[in-house]
Amino acid sequence: MSHFAVEFGGNKSSQYYLAQMYFQGWGIEPDYEEGWLWLKVAMEQKTAEWNRSFRSIRDALPEDFKTSMQPYVDEHIDLYGAKAQDLRCEKRAAIGSNIKEIICSKRFY
Numbered sequence: 001m002s003h004f005a006v007e008f009g010g011n012k013s014s015q016y017y018l019a020q021m022y023f024q025g026w027g028i029e030p031d032y033e034e035g036w037l038w039l040k041v042a043m044e045q046k047t048a049e050w051n052r053s054f055r056s057i058r059d060a061l062p063e064d065f066k067t068s069m070q071p072y073v074d075e076h077i078d079l080y081g082a083k084a085q086d087l088r089c090e091k092r093a094a095i096g097s098n099i100k101e102i103i104c105s106k107r108f109y
Contacts, residue, residue: 010085012104015042016050023057033069036061040073044082044089046102 015038021028022035036057043054058066082089082104089104 010080010082010087010104010106012042012045012082012087015039015080016045018042020053032061032065033072036066036069037072037076041076041080044077044087044102045104047094048099048101 019035019037019039019042020026022031022038024030039054039057043050078084086107087104088107089102091100092103093099094101
């Protein structure tokens with residue numbers, strides 16, 4: 001488990017940028033496995049920018065890597081995904097656009 005995991009509480013932007021930190025080596029050693037896990041969790045939220053980045057990374061990774069990582073991805077989503085963190089993910093149009101994105105935010109009761 002990543003030492004950053006507890007701090008993010010399901011925040012999709014934090015998860016996405018954590019994935020980028022691991023892929024790019026921003027302040028840490030590059031770690032494609034951790035990067036892939038956090039990117040897949042973050043991608044419950046879908047924006048045009050994230051989709052472009054995701055496709056680029058996905059297409060660069062070998063199929064056997066993605067296949068072997070899937071059980072760990074599923075486990076990460078179970079632990080840190082929208083459902084586990086009590087987030088509501090809904091389609092919304094981006095400001096100034098009619099393009100629908102999926103945005104996840106914390107539920108307030």
